Amino acid sequence: xxxxxxxxxxxxxxxxxxxxxxxxxxxxxxxxxxxxxxxxxxxxxxxxxxxxxxxxxxxxxxxxxxxxxxxxxxxxxxxxxxxxxxxxxxxxxxxxxxxxxxxxxxxxxxxxxxxxxxxxxxxxxxxxxxxxxxxxxxxxxxxxxxxxxxxxxxxxxxxxxxxxxxxxxxxxxxxxxxxxxxxxxxxxxxxxxxxxxxxxxxxxxxxxxxxxxxxxxxxxxxxxxxxxxxxxxxxxxxxxxxxxxxxxxxxxxxxxxxxxxxxxxxxxxxxxxxxxxxxxxxxxxxxxxxxxxxxxxxxxxxxxxxxxxxxxxxxxxxxxxxxxxxxxxxxxxxxxxxxxxxxxxxxxxxxxxxxxxxxxxxxxxxxxxxxxxxxxxxxxxxxxxxxxxxxxxxxxxxxxxxxxxxxxxxxxxxxxxxxxxxxxxxxxxxxxxxxxxxxxxxxxxxxxxxxxxxxxxxxxxxxxxxxxxxxxxxxxxx
Amino acid sequence: xxxxxxxxxxxxxxxxxxxxxxxxxxxxxxxxxxxxxxxxxxxxxxxxxxxxxxxxxxxxxxxxxxxxxxxxxxxxxxxxxxxxxxxxxxxxxxxxxxxxxxxxxxxxxxxxxxxxxxxxxxxxxxxxxxxxxxxxxxxxxxxxxxxxxxxxxxxxxxxxxxxxxxxxxxxxxxxxxxxxxxxxxxxxxxxxxxxxxxxxxxxxxxxxxxxxxxxxxxxxxxxxxxxxxxxxxxxxxxxxxxxxxxxxxxxxxxxxxxxxxxxxxxxxxxxxxxxxxxxxxxxxxxxxxxxxxxxxxxxxxxxxxxxxxxxxxxxxxxxxxxxxxxxxxxxxxxxxxxxxxxxxxxxxxxxxxxxxxxxxxxxxxxxxxxxxxxxxxxxxxxxxxxxxxxxxxxxxxxxxxxxxxxxxxxxxxxxxxxxxxxxxxxxxxxxxxxxxxxx
Numbered sequence: 001x002x003x004x005x006x007x008x009x010x011x012x013x014x015x016x017x018x019x020x021x022x023x024x025x026x027x028x029x030x031x032x033x034x035x036x037x038x039x040x041x042x043x044x045x046x047x048x049x050x051x052x053x054x055x056x057x058x059x060x061x062x063x064x065x066x067x068x069x070x071x072x073x074x075x076x077x078x079x080x081x082x083x084x085x086x087x088x089x090x091x092x093x094x095x096x097x098x099x100x101x102x103x104x105x106x107x108x109x110x111x112x113x114x115x116x117x118x119x120x121x122x123x124x125x126x127x128x129x130x131x132x133x134x135x136x137x138x139x140x141x142x143x144x145x146x147x148x149x150x151x152x153x154x155x156x157x158x159x160x161x162x163x164x165x166x167x168x169x170x171x172x173x174x175x176x177x178x179x180x181x182x183x184x185x186x187x188x189x190x191x192x193x194x195x196x197x198x199x200x201x202x203x204x205x206x207x208x209x210x211x212x213x214x215x216x217x218x219x220x221x222x223x224x225x226x227x228x229x230x231x232x233x234x235x236x237x238x239x240x241x242x243x244x245x246x247x248x249x250x251x252x253x254x255x256x257x258x259x260x261x262x263x264x265x266x267x268x269x270x271x272x273x274x275x276x277x278x279x280x281x282x283x284x285x286x287x288x289x290x291x292x293x294x295x296x297x298x299x300x301x302x303x304x305x306x307x308x309x310x311x312x313x314x315x316x317x318x319x320x321x322x323x324x325x326x327x328x329x330x331x332x333x334x335x336x337x338x339x340x341x342x343x344x345x346x347x348x349x350x351x352x353x354x355x356x357x358x359x360x361x362x363x364x365x366x367x368x369x370x371x372x373x374x375x376x377x378x379x380x381x382x383x384x385x386x387x388x389x390x391x392x393x394x395x396x397x398x399x400x401x402x403x404x405x406x407x408x409x410x411x412x413x414x415x416x417x418x419x420x421x422x423x424x425x426x427x428x429x430x431x432x433x434x435x436x437x438x439x440x441x442x443x444x445x446x447x448x449x450x451x452x453x454x455x456x457x458x459x460x461x462x463x464x465x466x467x468x469x470x471x472x473x474x475x476x477x478x
Numbered sequence: 479x480x481x482x483x484x485x486x487x488x489x490x491x492x493x494x495x496x497x498x499x500x501x502x503x504x505x506x507x508x509x510x511x512x513x514x515x516x517x518x519x520x521x522x523x524x525x526x527x528x529x530x531x532x533x534x535x536x537x538x539x540x541x542x543x544x545x546x547x548x549x550x551x552x553x554x555x556x557x558x559x560x561x562x563x564x565x566x567x568x569x570x571x572x573x574x575x576x577x578x579x580x581x582x583x584x585x586x587x588x589x590x591x592x593x594x595x596x597x598x599x600x601x602x603x604x605x606x607x608x609x610x611x612x613x614x615x616x617x618x619x620x621x622x623x624x625x626x627x628x629x630x631x632x633x634x635x636x637x638x639x640x641x642x643x644x645x646x647x648x649x650x651x652x653x654x655x656x657x658x659x660x661x662x663x664x665x666x667x668x669x670x671x672x673x674x675x676x677x678x679x680x681x682x683x684x685x686x687x688x689x690x691x692x693x694x695x696x697x698x699x700x701x702x703x704x705x706x707x708x709x710x711x712x713x714x715x716x717x718x719x720x721x722x723x724x725x726x727x728x729x730x731x732x733x734x735x736x737x738x739x740x741x742x743x744x745x746x747x748x749x750x751x752x753x754x755x756x757x758x759x760x761x762x763x764x765x766x767x768x769x770x771x772x773x774x775x776x777x778x779x780x781x782x783x784x785x786x787x788x789x790x791x792x793x794x795x796x797x798x799x800x801x802x803x804x805x806x807x808x809x810x811x812x813x814x815x816x817x818x819x820x821x822x823x824x825x826x827x828x829x830x831x832x833x834x835x836x837x838x839x840x841x842x843x844x845x846x847x848x849x850x851x852x853x854x855x856x857x858x859x860x861x862x863x864x865x866x867x868x869x870x871x872x873x874x875x876x877x878x879x880x881x882x883x884x885x886x887x888x889x890x891x892x893x894x895x896x897x898x899x900x901x902x903x904x905x906x907x908x909x910x911x912x913x914x915x916x917x
Contacts, residue, residue, distance in 0.1 A: 013693070015686045254789045254793075262793050267782075268726070320705065321725075331649070334797070368697070
């Protein structure tokens, strides 16, 4: 029905017409077949290989966490000034990654960015898994993990309460709220597609499993009506959350008086950085996925180009924030602030700073060029660079400020131990295992939303035609 | 597939009344009236509190500048995102943005005031630190408030840096300040003229290549905008207290201005439509969207304002908290509370529903209200710096001066919109915009 060739280039930038977001020879049936096929058919061999590797890495995570709990946080590289080491770096890193999903599903939905339909489902899944990885780190960082429940304000016979004035507690609330809303949003959006899988299921187990989770969805008019209202309301609720979560995370640092942490631009700057890293991770995951699972018609080059534009925009915002911080440190006349920033750039950790600047500020600048934005390989490499850079950004903020604050006698150099490193690597195992399971068992692309895009794509053609008629009519009168 | 009805909406929109020319004389009379009456009353009240003239002028100037800057950002972002819905409202935004040159002219008297030392202490070469007594170590800010002399004297409860560094004196000096403002205005005027003139040209040529060109420039434009607005916010408002600093300040300045721009846009569109101009092309659907954006940036303003306050309050470092301390003491506390309730909570509750957003008249009332709040916000930024203990006469001088300068601004806005179509009829996405419906 859709007349586009499989290799149709939809990255053109022509103001007179909108680019189609679905390429290839697709109609409603083929869309369902293609996306459900990923779940219903035997996965390609590479999936098994990737899963085996991810699972193995995840097992090392279990090992390092077990060792940590057994031996205590002394096995990490923490020292006296740097009481927040890799664990908090990793926490902020993963929370940041978890921002793209909700931005794509909520904010881009409110902004009527139709291209989100190709990528929102997998980006939301990525968000959920990233937040799980993030939540793990503060949990194990407390040392005695069996007391983790005290993070929640549970009434108890000792009348012990968490410190409500601490931003760390606000984090618990912010991240949990975000997790719950993201999960609901993801799941609710998936219900119609789960019903599709249920209806197509051939095995009893699948029928029961998908049937259970599709909540009796029959696709009736009333169902759709409620679904769309709920989706809109959840989008509106999730939108401020995209901003609030990382703002609260930034409060962990910015409310303190530690030089280099206490700066008011932190909330919006952290949010921009989170969206930046989140989109980079979406690209890192989806570029291989669209190839392996044959989803290039739905996750087209235009989707990738758009994400690259977002990366360029947010990367530049982050760059502007770095510049503002430096400028104000100089402008403030505060010698301690000034030292903190000089120390970041030229101190013991200059290499981390150099990695951060080159990955976060310089790398995305390549996306000024359309050739780079529409090149899969350049995008893939750049997205990995951005991931690296954003991890180092948190490293720079946390480590350089903590290791060299007001009292030089208390300064120290922080180095991670093998447990730190393996825990971080292991968290990638957890993340990838979850994501691969998602690809295997759940619809990776929002089937119903993509179908709607297809319908609009046809309507667009109609508008163009109507416009041509109109112009002809006007011309005739003149 | 091709059996849908004829696109009558577009046809009607293009046969709409697309010029404001016949109403221009009336609008100009109103603007002239604002200038004259506002000016006279401002002069009258200046006799009462003449020492506050320059402060009032700065508030009014920043009010108009921030709206024009908001408009520039709106135009840039529409092109950057290839927006379709906003085409019919973009022409008015372009005209508001191109009013930046008026702000540049209005800046000249302000520069004189600054040079004479009525506003930014360092820019006037007033060596503030000579007048400052070193505060004994261990004195708290509250102690100094208690003594009272702190509030009347220089704003410096800061033991760490009682003197400005030499390099900072140079940075804030008049020539450096003027140099930066000149660069900012050059960039803004360049961008706004570029966008307005090419868009007008497109009305005649209907050339889609113009849109491509405008889109290409918008990416660089946004980058330039971000940098210059931050610098201007620092220079015009933050530097009123040369010791105080906040990295967020530029964003705060932008957030308020962008919100005020949406208010101005809603108000202008409403007034135009009431006279039957572009009454078909611009439908409640578009008001719904501009209303949503006004709502969104009400929240964004609050988010930025809260974050800035929260971090400084919590950090509780004297060199930072002094700025807020003035604003939560005495008379200024009242203004702060008015801002909290009136600039955020009330409009948040009032404009959350879709109901008022789809009623242009109601939305225009909300918009006018938001403009008043924006004025109070700027007033709150500027005036406590010069009158930390509060002000004796009511701020009538400030208000009438604002009316007077706004009259000038409105006059030139009407002039820009006279003789051109109020919607960009040559834009290739016009049809999309006219047909656009909220779901």
